[in-house]
Amino acid sequence: AQSVTQPDIHITVSEGASLELRCNYSYGAxxxxxxxxxxxxxxxQLLLKYFSGDTLVQGIKGFEAEFKRSxxxxxxxxxxxxxxxxxxxxxxxxxxxxxxxxxxxxTRLTVKP
Amino acid sequence: xxxxxQTPSNKVTEKGKYVxxxxxxxSGHTALYWYRQSLGQGPEFLIYFQGTGxxxxxxxxxxxxxxxxxxxxxxxxxxxxTERGDSAVYxxxxxxxxxxxxxxxxxxTRLTVL
Numbered sequence: 001a002q003s004v005t006q007p008d009i010h011i012t013v014s015e016g017a018s019l020e021l022r023c024n025y026s027y028g029a030x031x032x033x034x035x036x037x038x039x040x041x042x043x044x045q046l047l048l049k050y051f052s053g054d055t056l057v058q059g060i061k062g063f064e065a066e067f068k069r070s071x072x073x074x075x076x077x078x079x080x081x082x083x084x085x086x087x088x089x090x091x092x093x094x095x096x097x098x099x100x101x102x103x104x105x106x107t108r109l110t111v112k113p
Numbered sequence: 114x115x116x117x118x119q120t121p122s123n124k125v126t127e128k129g130k131y132v133x134x135x136x137x138x139x140s141g142h143t144a145l146y147w148y149r150q151s152l153g154q155g156p157e158f159l160i161y162f163q164g165t166g167x168x169x170x171x172x173x174x175x176x177x178x179x180x181x182x183x184x185x186x187x188x189x190x191x192x193x194x195t196e197r198g199d200s201a202v203y204x205x206x207x208x209x210x211x212x213x214x215x216x217x218x219x220x221x222t223r224l225t226v227l
Contacts, residue, residue, distance in 0.1 A: 004155075036218075043117065043218035044156070044204070090155050100169060101146075101216070103155030 023091030119220035170181030
């Protein structure tokens with residue numbers, strides 16, 4: 001069965017510092033991987049996705065993620081965090097036909113001034 | 114253009130009551146999804162529509178939950194005999210089609226069962 005693990009429940013970083021949010025997945029076939037961000041009172045917004053091709057994926061808001069099949073990981077990174085990046089981040093995995101996406105429990109990001 | 118909208122934004126009900134939650138997808142999106150997000154958790158898949166039909170309802174927790182999409186656009190999630198454990202945020206998403214396309218999420222309906 002497919003599943004997603006986000007090991008870090010809460011991360012605090014200083015504004016301007018680099019960020020890496022971890023995501024490990026379990027999936028029997030070629031995974032379709034996503035990172036979403038959820039701000040308070042807002043819907044989930046897609047940051048980036050990966051299905052095939054270059055394993056380093058660029059997304060919106062300066063985020064990138066790297067797919068590592070050998071480690072079953074899809075970690076999200078940003079070189080310099082802004083205060084507006086404070087939010088909840090969710091990693092998700094699903095089949096290409098999109099009908100049964102599984103989300104991780106999320107990582108809450110706090111940005112210190 | 115307008116995004117996915119959900120009404121009401123908040124719903125408070127008493128245990129045992131019936132509730133309906135509405136989702137208006139993005140115009141032209143044929144695929145529609147319902148998720149439930151409990152506190153401190155990620156969204157949990159409930160049901161997925163392709164057009165008017167429920168293509169996959171394997172995530173519905175029990176037969177108190179039902180969803181319809183009669184004209185292939187607006188969808189309603191119906192919960193009968195609500196229980197306190199049903200309290201959660203119910204999210205709706207739509208996508209252009211079910212294959213390889215981004216899901217766009219609505220802001221959710223927060224359901225509280227007293």
